Amino acid sequence: MLDDGCEEHRALTLLLLARIIHAPPLGLAIRMPVGPRARGIADRLCRALRPGGMDTATLAELTRGLGVSARTAERLFAKETGMPFGRWRQQARLQFAVRRLAEAVPVGAVSLECGYDSVSAFVTMFKRSLGTTPSRYCSASIVRN
Numbered sequence: 261m262l263d264d265g266c267e268e269h270r271a272l273t274l275l276l277l278a279r280i281i282h283a284p285p286l287g288l289a290i291r292m293p294v295g296p297r298a299r300g301i302a303d304r305l306c307r308a309l310r311p312g313g314m315d316t317a318t319l320a321e322l323t324r325g326l327g328v329s330a331r332t333a334e335r336l337f338a339k340e341t342g343m344p345f346g347r348w349r350q351q352a353r354l355q356f357a358v359r360r361l362a363e364a365v366p367v368g369a370v371s372l373e374c375g376y377d378s379v380s381a382f383v384t385m386f387k388r389s390l391g392t393t394p395s396r397y398c399s400a401s402i403v404r405n
Contacts, residue, residue, distance in 0.1 A: 288358065290351040293340035297328040301337075305349060308375075309356040311365075315375035319345055354389050357382075358397075367394045 262269040293299045301322045308315040319330045328336070337345040353374040360370045371382030386394050 288351065288355050290343075290348055290355070291341045293337060295336060295340055297323075297326050298333065298336040298340050300326045301328075301333055301345075302348075302352075305352060309352060309373070311360065311373070314373060315349075315353060350385065350389070354386070357386065357394070361394055361398050364398075370394070 262273055264270060293302050304322050305315060308317060319333055323330055323333050334345050337348055341348050357370050357374055368379050371379045374382060376382040383393055390397060
């Protein structure tokens with residue numbers, strides 16, 4: 261605990277706040293679609309991104325029974341979220357992966373839960389998105405509680 265009565269602690273608090281304010285964004289934020297068809301797809305995808313789950317369904321499979329084709333779903337996602345479905349899905353996977361890694365789940369298990377066929381494909385996506393590997397990300401204490 262930091263103590264406001266301690267000069268060193270106040271200085272440390274100011275330093276921490278300055279670092280947080282000026283920290284570059286991680287780029288993990290995504291906008292959820294609001295229309296019922298696109299939201300239904302997003303909800304299905306988010307349900308697949310659960311501990312022990314696996315996100316492996318194609319867009320065509322995710323649209324079944326929702327009264328929307330994969331092509332229309334692509335247009336809806338672009339309109340409602342500002343990004344194509346594939347990119348939105350990748351961002352959702354990345355958010356999920358960071359949470360799971362923070363829970364100390366092994367990288368291999370996280371990659372499978374996110375629907376990747378190989379750990380190397382997952383690590384490549386992670387590094388391209390966040391600028392470092394999952395292991396380095398965790399060891400840098402960025403996601404530690």
